[in-house]
Amino acid sequence: MQNDLMPNFLKNRSYLTPNRVAVYFNNRQLTFHELYERSVETAGKFQSQGVRRGQYVGVLLKNHLDTIVVLFALQLLGVRAVILNNRLTSSEIIWQLKDSQAAFLITEKSFADKELEIRDMIPTLPTLIKEQLDSLPMETPDIEEEINLGDVCTIMYTSGTTGKPKGVMQTYGNHWWSSVGSALNLGFTDSDCWLCSVPLFHISGYSILMRSVIYGMPIVLHESFDVEKIIEDFHSKRVTIMSVVGTMLTRIVDFIGEEQLPQSFRCMLLGGGPAPLPLLQFCVAKDIPVFQTYGMTETSSQIVTLSPEYSISKLGSAGKPLFPSQVRIMLDDGRRAQEGETGEIFVKGPNVTPGYLNRPGAMLDRTKDGWFSTGDIGYLDDEGFLYVLDRRSDLIISGGENVYPAEIESVLLSHPFVKDAGVTGQEDERWGQVPIAFIVIKERIAVSRNELELFCMERLAKYKVPKDFKFVEELPRNASNKLLRRKLKGEH
């Protein structure tokens, strides 16, 4: 028997439990059968425009009921969705569209400005506007009746230490195993309902979609994080689980004040970097069930999660791996770390990406004996609980978004007056961290903070633009001229 074939997720779910609610969005709702029917229709429209199996197709949309339909329509056709972070600038998006050789761009009216700029730079790229799909002819789409778990489902770009973002390939199997691993850890009942106010273009949001269809579970989709509406839906939709990042959790805690969350609510799945200990302690005291997690785009969502029974005794730990996955700590000298010894975190499992789009070398660089090097620093305690001490060497996490210093530095270095640039994170009450830049100006030249900020604004998503620019004589570098980012703050 071929163990890698499975019935098409959405079609199968629509067959198994057609009448269960799949999505609540504002005042609307769709059952799995309705979601399937609408996705088939949309797939037919896409096909009439030439969208075909195996293509890479850019998706630039906000969280919306239609976005879910678009994403499933692409799955039905066997198209690989290049899911674009809609906070990026046009030039960042263009770079990703070109890098993935996208055959189409699917977007919406509210991004008309960006769309114009994209069309300007890639005139050959056909664009499909969400609001204009109705007017397109409808073909009977060629549905993928069975999917191969090894096939690529989605591409999400992340940067890293090298500056330019790389497209992480997430297979159907990656998403499947992530969902199953999470279900085995958190449990799952037919009264579960997952609230999604994180972006669908992030793995944190997209993975909720996949769980919905694999578990047969409704999700409550929000366009953005609005704490009042969220607490309202906790009650009216009987939400049981929500994915949050630290800043969201803080705002929820502030908002409810003396109130309690409803009894039915059972899990606050906390990702996007380590949360401050006082926040966690406060949640324990208030009976808010927080499950700390550790994961990344390359692991298709959480790979390590703190189980319910340890939420108090192991406060601050990210927990243990999901059942199908494994974690280990390696020392610089290649030895495996002992209990309590700090080193680099390596992971392994069927939810780990097979690699980066068109960059086989980049994956080889990060893989040792089948283990994936996260670049993050941590240790396992005497019972095997993971403690993450420091994210990917220089990664800054700002309001749940990953910000890579190297990417910002390469923009700054492209400024004609900048001789050298280094970026690092600074603590921030609202966002956890924000990027700040250290600049060496070319000799006999003057340039203002404002000018650099504008320069960045044009080229980088807002959350990546440094909140401060400090002018310095030189940057700390080691013997082999590698920038020592951690020394930036110390030395200046």
Add this chain to the structure above:
Amino acid sequence: MQNDLMPNFLKNRSYLTPNRVAVYFNNRQLTFHELYERSVETAGKFQSQGVRRGQYVGVLLKNHLDTIVVLFALQLLGVRAVILNNRLTSSEIIWQLKDSQAAFLITEKSFADKELEIRDMIPTLPTLIKEQLDSLPMETPDIEEEINLGDVCTIMYTSGTTGKPKGVMQTYGNHWWSSVGSALNLGFTDSDCWLCSVPLFHISGYSILMRSVIYGMPIVLHESFDVEKIIEDFHSKRVTIMSVVGTMLTRIVDFIGEEQLPQSFRCMLLGGGPAPLPLLQFCVAKDIPVFQTYGMTETSSQIVTLSPEYSISKLGSAGKPLFPSQVRIMLDDGRRAQEGETGEIFVKGPNVTPGYLNRPGAMLDRTKDGWFSTGDIGYLDDEGFLYVLDRRSDLIISGGENVYPAEIESVLLSHPFVKDAGVTGQEDERWGQVPIAFIVIKERIAVSRNELELFCMERLAKYKVPKDFKFVEELPRNASNKLLRRKLKGEH
């Protein structure tokens, strides 16, 4: 990443949730950590006797805490367990041990008689007696840290239309996907607890073991079906799920009378052939949550199950496939059946066996385009619910045990006075069905019912011995001389 590798199930579970209870048995209990420690110790004893990775090892044991330890010890060593039905006669067991080329037999004192006979017939086969393990030297066992989902975990013999039993190979992946498919269908919470009073040598019992370790869920193991003890444990152990066959369900219903099952109990998973409709209706009226299922050794437990929301409206249906699996009906002319059309049931999925031990041809005979032919007859209604009309052509299901007419016939035909023999099922109030035999005696010979019964008793497990022998002139056969078993009863 290698998607077929997973951490050793028991070792991983012991790492993830060491302190959860794994098994209750009589007045004892073991946590996952304790179960792992004991299994490692037993694995060390086995290894000291020459038990090695990749061997086939016969297991002839009753339901007992030690049996669970033995079965997991074999998993830790990467040994393939040939799990023997302990109701079989010595000659049946010997046949399976020879067929699988078993390197060892693990058994217990209570089967001393059988063990003597086996040793007589296979003097080269080393035997390990459960009660004597303590006296064996202990080695540090070579634990399989990772398992390959494609590796064979267990062998269970089933017969079929051909007479001699065949060893069904069940891989780790088969068991894994079966467990996951069931969890996605039934849901799973950390208050779940599964009662196992079905034999561990059947897939119905062994699959509960696998779910226990994959979910991190306690099981309550019973040596046999004792309705009073079972209801007692429903309360004292807060059992939520139990696997039953029709005859067990009847006795539970009779026993509780006017009482209700405890609120915490949520699922009576009913396998082993279709249950009588009045029993199901009675359970609905009494709020006993019965989930009808359809499955076989070759699908590593249920592959089709009736979901909670349809237990009333689709009473009598076996339901829909588990998420990773598929079912379809094929007509004799090779066409796929329409809604409501009756034909042969075919199944597909990662829980379906890769084949029969040393009999690649037998699997090819039952596979078409990747679909496995069950031999059973049924139809799908307009919503895709499966109705099983008739089990595998001639299969008799007696008290949950599969009885294959061809196997009994071949024993009868080996009697020197029997010229022809045909076996079919007869309704039975207690067992659902029992086998009865139709015999054509050689000319001018007299033989008594008693003599034939004794002859069978020596060669067949008790539940296979015909409950009646009818002497006839000839048997109904078609033009190509194939026995028409269904006509046996009608014509006589």
